[in-house]
Amino acid sequence: MRKLVVTFAALLGFAMVGAATPAVASAGRQTATQQHCIRNLDTGRTTCASSPQQxxxxxxxxxxxxxxxxxxxxxxxxxxxFTWVQSRQCTPSYDSEWQWGDLASLGWNNRVSSVHTYNQCDVKLYDGTNFTGASSVWIDQSANLGAIGGGWSNRASSVKFS
Incomplete structure (x- = not known):
């Protein structure tokens, strides 16, 4: 009986730890334990966790x-x-299909150091919020944004997707 009570208490403790972990960051900002976020552009929901898989x-x-x-x-x-998802591929033209005017609202202002795009998408980074100031070229992928013309590592305040 004691073994059953200990096992039940351990399971209850595990369940409580899982329940105490917020599934969605309330303001879309990452915490020290939530290093990986996903923004669903279709629903507007941002979810952060300790791993990309989680x-x-x-x-x-x-x-x-x-x-x-x-x-x-x-x-x-x-x-x-910070992963961006949506329900459709981007088109090959360079017209902006999605955009985010203030990366600070997501905890990512002047923070992006490398980027990889998928599903025919490219990104254009802007130095200022709401697509003001200098802008990068359209980027497919870059392991070091500092090497992109004008140096874009830790510089982006807004972004457009195409």
Whole structure:
């Protein structure tokens, strides 16, 4: 009986720890234990967790959701991540299909050091919020944004996707 009570208490403790972990960052900002976030552009929901896999499991990104870009905090695709998903591929033209005017609202202002895009998408980074100031060229991928013309590592305040 004692073994059963200890096992039940251990399971209850495990369940409480899982329940205490927020699945969605309330303001879309990452905490020290939530290093990886996913933003679903279709639903507007941001989910953060301690690993990219856990963030995907907790998010509302379904199998139909396509990753269009991943921002990395470090060069060479390392460090914390911010993944952007939507339900369709981008088009090959360079018209902006999605945009985010204030990366600070997501905890990513002047933080992106490398980027990889998917599903025919490219990104254009802007120095200022709401697409003001200098802008980068359209970027497919870069392991070191500091090497992109004008140096874009830890510089972006807003982004457009195409």
């Amino acid at each position: 963030a995907r499991q907790l998010s509302d990104a379904t199998l139909a959701s396509l990753t269009i870009a991943i921002f990395y905090d470090g060069t060479s695709y390392t460090g914390a991540t």
